[in-house]
Amino acid sequence: KPVKYYLERKLKSVEGERYYQERELLKTYLMLSDVEHLDIDWATGRFTALWAELQKSTSDVALVDLKKKMLPHVRYYLELIKPEGEDKPRATPVPANAKIVERTRKTLMEVPVSKRYYSLFVDSISHELYDPAQDRIRSNLQFPPVTLETIFTDRPEVLKWLSSKKHKADKKWYEVSGPYTDKGHFAVLANIKEAKEVLESERWVVPLTEEEKQPDRVAANIKRLADDYERRYIDSWEDFLLDVEVRTPVNLEEAIELYAVLQKPEWPYLRLLRRLEDHTQWKGDLKGLKNDKANSIINRRMNRYLSSKTRGLRFGLDITKIGDRASRVPNTFKKTVGFGVPQDGAKSPLNETPLAQYMDIIGRLREEMVQARETNPDASINVVARKLQTAVKETEALLQTRDDMAKRTLLPLLQNPLNVGGNIRLSSHNIGG
Numbered sequence: 001k002p003v004k005y006y007l008e009r010k011l012k013s014v015e016g017e018r019y020y021q022e023r024e025l026l027k028t029y030l031m032l033s034d035v036e037h038l039d040i041d042w043a044t045g046r047f048t049a050l051w052a053e054l055q056k057s058t059s060d061v062a063l064v065d066l067k068k069k070m071l072p073h074v075r076y077y078l079e080l081i082k083p084e085g086e087d088k089p090r091a092t093p094v095p096a097n098a099k100i101v102e103r104t105r106k107t108l109m110e111v112p113v114s115k116r117y118y119s120l121f122v123d124s125i126s127h128e129l130y131d132p133a134q135d136r137i138r139s140n141l142q143f144p145p146v147t148l149e150t151i152f153t154d155r156p157e158v159l160k161w162l163s164s165k166k167h168k169a170d171k172k173w174y175e176v177s178g179p180y181t182d183k184g185h186f187a188v189l190a191n192i193k194e195a196k197e198v199l200e201s202e203r204w205v206v207p208l209t210e211e212e213k214q215p216d217r218v219a220a221n222i223k224r225l226a227d228d229y230e231r232r233y234i235d236s237w238e239d240f241l242l243d244v245e246v247r248t249p250v251n252l253e254e255a256i257e258l259y260a261v262l263q264k265p266e267w268p269y270l271r272l273l274r275r276l277e278d279h280t281q282w283k284g285d286l287k288g289l290k291n292d293k294a295n296s297i298i299n300r301r302m303n304r305y306l307s308s309k310t311r312g313l314r315f316g317l318d319i320t321k322i323g324d325r326a327s328r329v330p331n332t333f334k335k336t337v338g339f340g341v342p343q344d345g346a347k348s349p350l351n352e353t354p355l356a357q358y359m360d361i362i363g364r365l366r367e368e369m370v371q372a373r374e375t376n377p378d379a380s381i382n383v384v385a386r387k388l389q390t391a392v393k394e395t396e397a398l399l400q401t402r403d404d405m406a407k408r409t410l411l412p413l414l415q416n417p418l419n420v421g422g423n424i425r426l427s428s429h430n431i432g433g
Contacts, residue, residue, distance in 0.1 A: 003050045004032055004094055011104045016111040019119040020127065026104050027205045033096040035089070037204050038082045044075045045132030067133050108206050117225045121191040125179040143178030143187065148244060151275055158268045161258050165243050174243040179229070180236040182279045188229060189317050195222050226323040234332050237280055241409035244272070246416040252369045252379060255420045259366040262417065263359055269413060270355060273340040280333040282319045336406040354398040358414055361391050381421045388424050396427045
């Protein structure tokens with residue numbers, strides 16, 4: 001009962017602002033009384049986490065150990081009220097507070113449909129945990145976000161020079177949220193494909209509005225959702241690239257160090273472009289996801305919603321499509337990825353890409369700088385200023401045939417390292433028109 005009362009207090013404050021979390025709160029509460037819809041596997045972890053949270057202030061046991069002790073007791077209780085097979089229940093479920101349920105449902109149904117659907121079918125991906133009884137830490141997230149820090153967790157020397165503008169401003173790394181990653185995209189597509197049936201099957205949590213009862217309106221709303229999701233997907237990765245900032249070297253010594261970091265395999269810029277490729281080009285045929293732990297949980301979750309006839313169809317999805325049309329995401333970033341990664345199955349080696357040519361440019365500059373400092377340890381940037389300016393023009397030429405996305409996102413990364421001392425004239429991103 002303490003968990004029931006806790007949930008009731010939470011439900012009384014529901015305002016619809018955090019739709020998915022508030023809907024899940026109501027769903028959890030209803031499972032205490034609605035035996036027909038009680039999902040023991042789903043509910044055990046959630047009730048364990050809630051019970052442990054309520055007891056942690058009065059317990060001298062570590063929270064993680066407390067949860068381990070509580071979990072079998074929670075499952076035992078749930079199995080008493082909903083036993084397997086033909087066994088009769090050995091416990092009576094606690095009744096729900098009808099007024100609280102009615103008020104909560106009314107509040108959630110009044111949330112604009114676009115916000116409700118986006119929260120339920122897209123934002124929900126960020127909240128999926130491998131073990132609902134445990135904390136929401138990165139290792140427990142089914143679809144963790146991507147940050148510059150996670151990309152270079154094994155290369156601390158890179159993060160000395162490459163930084164996040166957002167992190168510099170508020171000490172928080174810019175995140176590409178789970179729904180906008182490759183695996184998250186697959187999960188969102190599964191949600192979109194089965195959206196109508198999911199809404200129908202979860203009417204016991206939040207009933208359908210009059211608008212949602214009209215088949216054509218649901219389809220139209222889902223199409224808008226898909227279009228909005230695609231736009232946000234593109235924005236997330238564009239903003240991620242624009243958030244990456246290269247620290248400008250103040251003298252030859254720093255430039256020599258920076259160029260060495262940029263040239264060390266795997267080139268940091270190449271790694272960035274490979275991650276961009278992973279999450280925007282979706283070149284795989286999904287076979288790699290079949291044995292993926294996250295995907296098995298997607299299937300398990302979706303199969304709770306769907307009838308037996310439609311279960312196990314996750315791999316009928318075409319990951320390159322959004323709804324019934326080809327997604328714009330791959331083409332939007334194709335030219336950017338292709339700056340460093342051979343495209344279309346090209347067998348050309350990495351050393352023939354524009355990025356490889358850029359590495360040659362900074363490699364030659366570094367040799368000049370090292371020689372200058374060996375001759376005169378106090379050498380200024382003046383000894384290589386003209387060559388740095390030439391390098392600016394050369395990097396501009398490397399981007400000449402790229403599209404606007406590539407120019408805007410890559411030009412600062414390529415030219416800021418050349419602005420040694422802050423006195424080198426750099427190009428505008430609208431090079432080539």
